[in-house]
Amino acid sequence: MSAWNLYDPQVIRWRPASPGREAQLRELAELRAAVEPAAAALTASRHDPxxxxxxxxxxxxxxxxxxxxxxxxxxxxxxxxxxxxxxxxGSGMFAQLAEVTEVLLEARRELLLLPVRLETTAIGLRHEFAEAVVAGRAAGAAQAAAAILGRARAEVEQILADSREHVTEVPR
Structure with missing residues (x-):
């Protein structure tokens, strides 16, 4: 695994469907938590309506x-x-993570790792984020991005926990 390109879309599509899916989902959540609030602050600093x-x-x-x-x-x-x-x-490095995020989101849908009832509360956080961006409030944009990611991570953790509860042991 140390020789793999963990950002390769094929690897990202494959890992959530593998036995190591929980690790993959956590790693990607950690990456997004580190990057997206910083990207949000940079986006807000550009003041682009x-x-x-x-x-x-x-x-x-x-x-x-x-x-x-x-x-x-x-x-x-x-x-x-x-x-x-x-x-x-404005960061080319951050921009290249857009595909990683897209593949992750699609994999969550395909593997039924989205809530049964899609969340509308998180939409308000996205509107807060958009308003912070246009107002040039970098800290507010970063906080909204972190809140969005926190909710997404909690959703995945809950779905994984629920799926572990429904796994029955196979008799030997």
Whole structure:
């Protein structure tokens, strides 16, 4: 594993479907927790109203998808939201993590690691983030990004815990 490119989309797609999925999901959550608040602060420092409009559009699309129970549309809008966040930071290194995030979100959907009832509360956090970006409040944007990631991580942890509870031991 030490020779693998852990950022390769194929590896990211494969690992959550493997026995090491919990480790993969935690590692990616840790990476995102380290990067996305910093990217949010950088994005906010750019004071670009166009970015707020894009973020708000994606947050609204997530809200609509959640209300309709459309997991695919929800993930598509969520990935687009994070792509804007990462690419508009101005950091090429952060921008390249957009694909990693997109693949992770899609893998969560495919492996049924999204809540049965899609969350609309997190949409408000995305709107707060968009407002902080346009106002140039770097600390507020970073806090909103951290809150978004905290909720996502808690969702995954709960789903994993629930799945462990439903695993029955096979008699030998």
């Amino acid at each position: 166009r970015v707020r409009d894009e973020l708000t559009t994606h947050a609204r699309a997530m809200d609509t998808a959640a209300r309709e129970g459309d997991g695919q549309a929800y993930v598509t809008a969520d990935a687009a939201f994070h792509r804007v966040l990462l690419t508009e930071s």
